[in-house]
Amino acid sequence: MKTNISIVFAFCILVSCQEDLHVNRPGLDLSNASERFEQMYTEGLDVAIRTLDETLRKEGNGIFLDKPSLQANTFHHWRNNFFYAESFDAQAFLSENLEDISGRNVIIDPNTSEFVEILEKAYSGPQLMVLKGFLDELFLTDDYMEAKILAKNFHNNLSDSNLSIEEKLELHAIGSGVYALADFLENGGMDRFGEQMAVLAKGSGYSSNLRCRVDMRAVWGSAVINGGYGAVRGGLIGCAGGTVVFPLLGTASGCVGGAVMGGAVGFIEGAIAGVAGSLLYSCWRA
Secondary structure, X not given: OOOOHHHHHOHHHHHHHOOOOOOOOOOOOOOOHHHHHHHHHHHHHHHHHHOHHHHEEEXXXXXXXXXXXXXXXXXXXXXXXXXXOOOOOHHHHOOOOEEEOOOHHHOOOOOOHHHHHHHHHHOOHHHHHHXXXXXXXXXXXXXXHHHHHHHHHHHXXXXXXXXXXXXXXXXXXXXXXXXXXXXXXXXXXHHHHHHHHHHHHOOOOOEEOOOOOOOHHHHHHHHHHHHHHHHHHHHHHHOOOOEEEEOOOEEEEHHHHHHHHHHHHHHHHHHHHHHHHHHHHHHEEO
């Protein structure tokens, strides 16, 4: 995965814009944040699966994820249903490149410096102290039920933490993404993936492999790191001004709201790339 250098160097803008990050906005109510975000992610995953024929394409010997198409499908489905931000520049947010998911590069190692650095850019030190324990346990499991339990425990720990309400909002989005993804795959989502990928691989030079398995550590890692990239990109754009309204939850600053929106879109993108890439690498071989 290649780092977007312009985003990394521009991150200082995001930091300077977050002067109100620690303000507890009375308009935010997180009592049903996990349920609301879980619904958002579930719908986003459903949209992503239904449009895989648009977002995955064969080129030569490779299979590529059309990131702009996937992001646009997800963002526009969510917009005005799960968030509202009149001043958010969606066009500037949507990326413009394809990601090759055909090979070993889809395997994400959470111990790499790149993985650590992007999370440090996306989240504050106090947030990372709360987040690290959750991720350390998550990356050790490939069991959907255990992942959902970890996500629920993470939400409970957030409620007891000293983080600001906006910092909690950002982390609720991560935990809900993990819960929704595990629940989606457990309840038929993986089969839907497999059906779509079998059609795509057929006649493309890939041969089936009977020892087929999905590396869930790679899937969790891909979702989380892409969520981090999305949070940085979305936060930068959101800091340009205004606020973001999350229906049933309340209003967040532009920086935080943009980070939540961008992180959620990035998480879906990473989940799709992680599952599809792991299936290609494990179930079919070029």
